[in-house]
Amino acid sequence: MKFGIQVNEGPYNHQSSDSAYQFTKAALEKGHEIFRVFFYHDGVYNGSRLGVPPQDDRNITELWEALGEKYNLDLVVCVAAAQRRGVLDESEANRNGKDANNIAPKFRISGLGQLIEAGVQSDRLIVFGD
């Protein structure tokens, strides 16, 4: 089966990004396809490479990146939600006159159309969040 995954919550203060990660990993290990993982609302914080959780805890961004690397996942952060919250890639930072960017390398920033496309192209779109 082909899944689209939507993550609506930031890491650490809500279970849903962990749950989305675990679901995505399990689905891939079972041989399913993940069309795209789309990060929306505070979910965009999953794509910040500047998070530094304590060493004895999981690093959710790095977990997503490792999974993305292994399975060539399309990890998309919503541009509108991300700009609001200060998650920027290099071109967004330049365009908006900011002196830094923080998107993690395996993630990419794109528009909400990517979420709709995930709904159209996937057999199931699964939403994680409140």
Add this chain to the structure above:
Amino acid sequence: MSEVIKKFMYVNRKAPYGTIYALESLEVVLIGAAFDQDVSLAFVDDGVFQLTTGQDTKDAGMKNFSPTYSALGDYDVNKIYIEKESLEERGLTLDDLQDLKYEDEDEDWAEKDSIRLVSREELAQLMDEQEVLLSF
């Protein structure tokens, strides 16, 4: 844009302010309207407050985005379901909500109501018919 047409339902469950879910849901609906899908919106639980008239956010310092809902008809988003029980549980009636309209292309652009009051049971049935449910 896409040859596949699916039944998309956006389920709005939260009050308009206090969290950003309602505003960012509306952003998805407006962007998604460009995709020529079969779109409907459902307002349940505190989500029914999103459509109340007379919203004034000045003192809270937030943007009042409620006028945007009246543009939905122009985006061909004209199936708006309000869950009757959610409305009643909050002491509201349809008169407390915006009167959303659209122009029906098939009937010489006649102006019609977008809002449809449905029972919890009817909404469950409608949800069952959807192919994509986005919950906000």
